[in-house]
Amino acid sequence: xxxxxxxxxxxxxxxxxxxxxxxxxxxxxxxxxxxxxxxxxxxxxxxxxxxxxxxxxxxxxxxxxxxxxxxxxxxxxxxxxxxxxxxxxxxxxxxxxxxxxxxxxxxxxxxxxxxxxxxxxxxxxxxxxxxxxxxxxxxxxxxxxxxxxxxxxxxxxxxxxxxxxxxxxxxxxxxxxxxxxxxxxxxxxxxxxxxxxxxxxxxxxxxxxxxxxxxxxxxxxxxxxxxxxxxxxxxxxxxxxxxxxxxxxxxxxxxxxxxxxxxxxxxxxxxxxxxxxxxxxxxxxxxxxxx
Amino acid sequence: xxxxxxxxxxxxxxxxxxxxxxxxxxxxxxxxxxxxxxxxxxxxxxxxxxxxxxxxxxxxxxxxxxxxxxxxxxxxxxxxxxxxxxxxxxxxxxxxxxxxx
Numbered sequence: 001x002x003x004x005x006x007x008x009x010x011x012x013x014x015x016x017x018x019x020x021x022x023x024x025x026x027x028x029x030x031x032x033x034x035x036x037x038x039x040x041x042x043x044x045x046x047x048x049x050x051x052x053x054x055x056x057x058x059x060x061x062x063x064x065x066x067x068x069x070x071x072x073x074x075x076x077x078x079x080x081x082x083x084x085x086x087x088x089x090x091x092x093x094x095x096x097x098x099x100x101x102x103x104x105x106x107x108x109x110x111x112x113x114x115x116x117x118x119x120x121x122x123x124x125x126x127x128x129x130x131x132x133x134x135x136x137x138x139x140x141x142x143x144x145x146x147x148x149x150x151x152x153x154x155x156x157x158x159x160x161x162x163x164x165x166x167x168x169x170x171x172x173x174x175x176x177x178x179x180x181x182x183x184x185x186x187x188x189x190x191x192x193x194x195x196x197x198x199x200x201x202x203x204x205x206x207x208x209x210x211x212x213x214x215x216x217x218x219x220x221x222x223x224x225x226x227x228x229x230x231x232x233x234x235x236x237x238x239x240x241x242x243x244x245x246x247x248x249x250x251x252x253x254x255x256x257x258x259x260x261x262x263x264x265x266x267x268x269x270x271x272x273x274x275x276x277x278x279x280x281x282x283x284x285x286x287x288x289x290x291x
Numbered sequence: 292x293x294x295x296x297x298x299x300x301x302x303x304x305x306x307x308x309x310x311x312x313x314x315x316x317x318x319x320x321x322x323x324x325x326x327x328x329x330x331x332x333x334x335x336x337x338x339x340x341x342x343x344x345x346x347x348x349x350x351x352x353x354x355x356x357x358x359x360x361x362x363x364x365x366x367x368x369x370x371x372x373x374x375x376x377x378x379x380x381x382x383x384x385x386x387x388x389x390x391x392x
Contacts, residue, residue, distance in 0.1 A: 085324040086382035088331065092324055125361040125378035134319035135361050137348060199358060214360065229321075230382040248382060 003101040004030040006278050007093055009081055010108030012038030013264045014255025016065045017271030018106045018278075019074050025279045030102060031069075032095070035076045037062040040110060041264070050265050061264070080151065080220075084228040086248050089285070103285070104278040107224060107238060107246075107253040108271060111262070117147075119194030120217065127200025127214045130226065132156040135214070136163040142213035145203045147172055147191050153218040154178040160216065168203075168210055175220075224257055234259070244274035250285075252277055293326075293333050296345040299352040303343070305371040310341045311390065314357070314364040316348050321380040322363040328383055340390055365389065 006022045008015050011033030019031045036042065044058025053061065069076065079095035084105055091105045120128055129135040132146075136159065144164050146157045149172035161167045161184040169186045171177050180186055189205035194215050196202070203210045224238050225231045232239045232247035237259040244252045254270035256262045294303065296312070304310040313329055315322030326344075333342035347354040347362055357366060357373075367375040367390065377389055 083321065083324075083380070085321075085380055087324070087328065088383060094320060125364060125376075126358065127360050129361045131319070131321065131361075134316075134321060134363075137316070137318070138354070138360055138362070199360060229380045230385040248384075 001099070001101050003090060003103060004028045005102070005282055006030070006104050006106060006275070007032065007091065007100070007102035008106045008108060008275075009033065009084075010038070010110060010255065010257075011035070011065075011076055012041055012108060012110055012255055012267060013065065014258075014267035014271035014274075015106070015108035016069060017268040018108060018254060018275040019271075020068065020072060021272050021275035022106075022278065023072055023074055025275070027279060027282070029074065030077060030100065031074055032077050032079060032081055032093075035066070035078055037065055038110065041065070047264060049263070081227065084251075086228070086230055086251065091250065104250040104252070104281055105228070106244075106271075106274045106278060107228065107251070107257055108255045108267075108274075109224065109227070109257050111236065111256045112223060117191060117194055117217070119196065119200075120215075123194050123196050123200050123215070126198065127196060128194055129214060129216050130218070130222075132160050132216050132218065135216075136160050139164045139214045141165050143168070143211070144214040144216055145170060145191075145210060145212045146216045146218060148177075148218050149173040149175050150218040150220040151175055156216070156218055157184065164214075168212060170203075170205070172219075224253070242273075243277045244270055245277060250278075250281055292337070293330060293342040293344050296343050296350055296353070299350045301343070301345070301353055304341065304368055307341045307368065308370060309339065309390075310343060310368045312343045312345055312366045312368065314345050314347045314350075314354055314359045314366070315362050316346055319362050325363050325380045328381075328386065332383055332386055336390070336392070339392070 005027040007030045008018050009032045022029045041062045082094040085092040093100050143166040145168045147170050154176045157169050157178040167184045189207040193204040225233050238253040240253050240258045252274040254274040255267035361378045364378050
């Protein structure tokens with residue numbers, strides 16, 4: 001399998017800046033994100049403190065970022081990153097159905113405000129699951145709730161319905177909904193808490209309670225430490241040092257995900273540092289291999 | 292080396308001073324990624340920790356007995372006692388910490 005030098009996740013100012021610097025340094029870069037660039041940037045009314053671009057609108061700023069990538073021949077790969085696995089001397093990235101490998105990873109995903117549900121952490125592995133394909137068969141003959149806000153949540157729910165006794169699907173946000181069937185029911189209620197004692201026994205909603213044996217929570221915006229298992233967090237940001245290094249060797253973070261202030265100019269600066277740190281890391285590991 | 296558990300028979304792991312049992316399945320992506328990391332760790336910790344793998348599908352009774360509801364699930368046994376458990380993929384350093392090493 002081909003292995004990239006640097007996989008960069010995110011197409012806001014941090015990710016774009018990292019991609020530019022890494023490309024200038026002749027690294028094989030995989031830039032993952034939306035080709036429409038960061039939604040947050042696009043929606044910004046006006047940016048007043050980005051040097052050289054006074055009073056630029058968010059939409060224009062996003063267009064300038066895209067133009068810069070185009071001019072340097074940097075492509076954006078529009079795939080959803082399901083997980084990033086620290087394999088030891090490389091990272092395996094799950095992109096939709098495919099796996100790709102990269103020696104280093106730069107996280108520039110922005111901050112997500114995916115608040116967890118009361119009971120979610122407590123029952124993780126004891127009825128709460130984030131992976132339908134992994135755990136569906138453990139719920140054969142049982143009833144499960146699916147809390148769907150991810151783009152592919154509907155598909156996952158339909159898959160679950162083929163395996164388990166019954167699926168109660170709670171739509172969250174604007175994601176496409178699954179087809180209702182004999183054992184797949186859409187419930188338009190607002191989930192409030194996962195209930196249970198030793199293991200999950202139910203789901204509490206604003207409107208009532210449902211008895212279920214499992215709760216599958218399928219979100220698009222996952223917290224960084226769920227995306228990259230083993231990553232150390234500092235509250236809701238990734239813990240980094242001044243070189244944008246995380247606790248995982250070869251994994252770097254920059255931009256909003258690395259902490260406040262949430263400013264484009266700071267994000268771009270950190271993206272540059274992260275890329276240079278990745279370049280140094282690649283040189284060090286190559287040297288260590290030679291010796 | 293990772294020893295495969297078959298026919299729901301976990302007696303070897305329970306007799307061991309320190310054994311890590313990985314409940315997983317072939318259809319589970321994170322399980323497949325975790326396997327080579329465990330393999331590597333088992334070589335590194337040979338003599339200290341015994342490594343076992345139980346296919347949750349083929350060892351359904353065991354999985355039910357230990358209330359396995361998410362995989363990969365890692366269960367740590369010391370002298371037959373379950374002392375710690377965790378779920379999901381983890382890098383090597385985190386696994387060592389989980390093992391208390």
